[in-house]
Amino acid sequence: MARILLIAEHNGTSLSPSTAKCVACAAEIAGAEIDVAVFAENAGDVAAEAASLESVSRVLSNDSAANRGALAAVLAPHIVAMADSYDYIFGPSTTFGKDLMPRVAALLGVNQVSDIMSVEGERTFKRPIYAGSAVVTVEVPAGVPVVATIRTASFRAVSAGNSAPVETLEVSADVPEHTRYIASETGKSDRPDLQSASRVVAGGRALGSEESFDLIYRLADKLEAGVGASRAAVDAGYVPNEMQVGQTGRIIAPDLYIAIGISGAIQHLTGIKDAGTIVAINKDEEAPIFEVADIGLVGDLFNVVPELTEALD
Amino acid sequence: MEKILVGLKRVVDYNVRVRVKGDGSGVETEGVKMSINPFDEIALEEALRIKERGEANEVVVVSIGSGDAQQQLRTGLAMGADRAILVETGDVPDPLSCARALLEIVNRENPELVILGKQAIDNDNAQTGQMLAALWGRPQATFASKLEFSGSTVRVTREVDAGLDVIEVDLPAVITADLRLNEPRYVKLPDIMKAKKKPLDQVPLAELSLPESPAIAETSFESPAARERGIMVDDVAGLVGALKDKGLL
Numbered sequence: 001m002a003r004i005l006l007i008a009e010h011n012g013t014s015l016s017p018s019t020a021k022c023v024a025c026a027a028e029i030a031g032a033e034i035d036v037a038v039f040a041e042n043a044g045d046v047a048a049e050a051a052s053l054e055s056v057s058r059v060l061s062n063d064s065a066a067n068r069g070a071l072a073a074v075l076a077p078h079i080v081a082m083a084d085s086y087d088y089i090f091g092p093s094t095t096f097g098k099d100l101m102p103r104v105a106a107l108l109g110v111n112q113v114s115d116i117m118s119v120e121g122e123r124t125f126k127r128p129i130y131a132g133s134a135v136v137t138v139e140v141p142a143g144v145p146v147v148a149t150i151r152t153a154s155f156r157a158v159s160a161g162n163s164a165p166v167e168t169l170e171v172s173a174d175v176p177e178h179t180r181y182i183a184s185e186t187g188k189s190d191r192p193d194l195q196s197a198s199r200v201v202a203g204g205r206a207l208g209s210e211e212s213f214d215l216i217y218r219l220a221d222k223l224e225a226g227v228g229a230s231r232a233a234v235d236a237g238y239v240p241n242e243m244q245v246g247q248t249g250r251i252i253a254p255d256l257y258i259a260i261g262i263s264g265a266i267q268h269l270t271g272i273k274d275a276g277t278i279v280a281i282n283k284d285e286e287a288p289i290f291e292v293a294d295i296g297l298v299g300d301l302f303n304v305v306p307e308l309t310e311a312l313d
Numbered sequence: 314m315e316k317i318l319v320g321l322k323r324v325v326d327y328n329v330r331v332r333v334k335g336d337g338s339g340v341e342t343e344g345v346k347m348s349i350n351p352f353d354e355i356a357l358e359e360a361l362r363i364k365e366r367g368e369a370n371e372v373v374v375v376s377i378g379s380g381d382a383q384q385q386l387r388t389g390l391a392m393g394a395d396r397a398i399l400v401e402t403g404d405v406p407d408p409l410s411c412a413r414a415l416l417e418i419v420n421r422e423n424p425e426l427v428i429l430g431k432q433a434i435d436n437d438n439a440q441t442g443q444m445l446a447a448l449w450g451r452p453q454a455t456f457a458s459k460l461e462f463s464g465s466t467v468r469v470t471r472e473v474d475a476g477l478d479v480i481e482v483d484l485p486a487v488i489t490a491d492l493r494l495n496e497p498r499y500v501k502l503p504d505i506m507k508a509k510k511k512p513l514d515q516v517p518l519a520e521l522s523l524p525e526s527p528a529i530a531e532t533s534f535e536s537p538a539a540r541e542r543g544i545m546v547d548d549v550a551g552l553v554g555a556l557k558d559k560g561l562l
Contacts, residue, residue, distance in 0.1 A: 102408070105444065113529060114437065
């Protein structure tokens with residue numbers, strides 16, 4: 001039996017889609033018995049959602065005002081206090097999991113496997129390095145817990161339909177006072193969430209300005225798509241960083257990805273290589289994006305994008 | 314504050330297209346351009362700006378690795394760091410060992426602030442800063458895009474998937490730098506000359522007597538599954554047709 005603890009990610013009221021993908025990864029480990037821990041101010045709804053995920057054995061639900069903002073310094077000691085009962089401790093490779101899990105690993109005196117993209121054996125995994133230019137097979141030594149983050153774009157979410165028991169989790173670890181949550185500013189948008197959208201339209205530096213990005217938004221709205229951007233577009237200040245797709249931004253796997261005015265640096269491609277269909281629109285026929293695109297169109301985006309938007313009417 | 318410690322990792326330069334060796338034993342690093350990890354450069358730039366505002370007296374850069382990492386430390390000194398420490402070893406060890414080594418340096422130097430890059434662009438682990446904070450028993454503020462100091466606390470804006478988080482941490486603390494924290498300065502030739510005279514201490518890793526770490530074995534390397542080059546269409550009508558053929562419209 002492989003006892004697995006998965007730390008749920010949520011926004012305070014609903015479970016993040018990353019969690020169902022992490023469950024899918026965990027379920028690939030032979031003999032997996034998966035507990036999902038929910039740390040929240042009011043964990044009820046999130047815990048119920050987690051309990052509905054296939055392959056989950058049990059949900060452990062912890063309510064505390066200190067859980068607000070999901071501070072790693074607050075959560076890590078709780079997870080460490082539970083660690084004795086588990087062979088594996090998993091979290092998503094999102095900013096939430098990337099912040100939290102290494103703190104857990106260090107307190108347990110172990111290294112972490114970052115960004116699991118496939119399960120190769122009980123303690124053997126594949127993960128990307130150098131922005132996905134290489135894939136390394138890693139093996140966690142015997143006798144220590146496996147602490148890892150999971151590259152969610154590599155796994156298909158498990159379905160809902162389960163009704164795992166939800167148990168109240170009491171935690172005894174002290175809450176540190178040296179770290180305080182102040183506030184969150186989330187980009188208010190009616191568009192589908194970039195991370196989980198089935199269609200994504202993304203723009204690059206060739207847009208040339210914040211204003212020109214309207215072309216991207218209009219096409220995205222027509223397609224009911226999420227909106228992403230290359231690092232170059234973020235760097236240039238056209239869009240906020242939460243829209244960045246690639247090595248240092250989001251790793252996504254939509255059914256359809258339309259890259260507009262994005263040259264296709266390896267750092268960007270690593271963020272989209274699991275997309276179903278990649279469409280590239282670029283005026284430079286030599287752009288590396290065309291080497292990975294399923295459908296390519298060489299042309300000036302300022303003509304092509306409005307025409308495409310109109311054609312979708 | 315008295316002192317800021319900044320970590321600098323020597324990595325394959327951002328612009329190098331990395332290839333896996335034919336025998337799958339690693340990636341080709343022979344003869345390729347090496348640089349300071351870009352996120353570490355941002356970390357150092359932030360430390361220098363804090364010092365230049367008069368909010369810190371000294372900036373110390375530290376690297377862990379072979380003697381070759383002296384090049385990156387010299388670049389850090391040329392950017393404006395006051396002195397450098399190289400924890401000398403062969404290959405860069407696992408993140409936990411790096412964090413333990415940094416903790417030893419922290420205990421010797423007693424900085425009020427440690428700034429590291431949010432991840433190194435070679436192994437993409439994104440672990441060392443959080444691990445150092447854990448072992449040190451101090452706050453961590455990862456993926457920082459803005460720092461505001463006030464007495465012995467710092468308010469940190471963090472780049473998270475949903476947007477921005479703001480947290481407040483007491484010093485001493487560990488901060489990891491994200492892309493938009495600042496734009497690092499260019500090094501000028503006279504500064505490179507001056508940097509040669511700045512102190513660079515070398516400490517053998519073995520001298521730190523770190524506990525044995527359960528390192529994760531890297532058993533084989535491969536190139537990622539390549540996506541096939543698809544079709545080219547001539548115009549928007551062709552694109553719409555191709556999308557319809559695939560059932561995407």
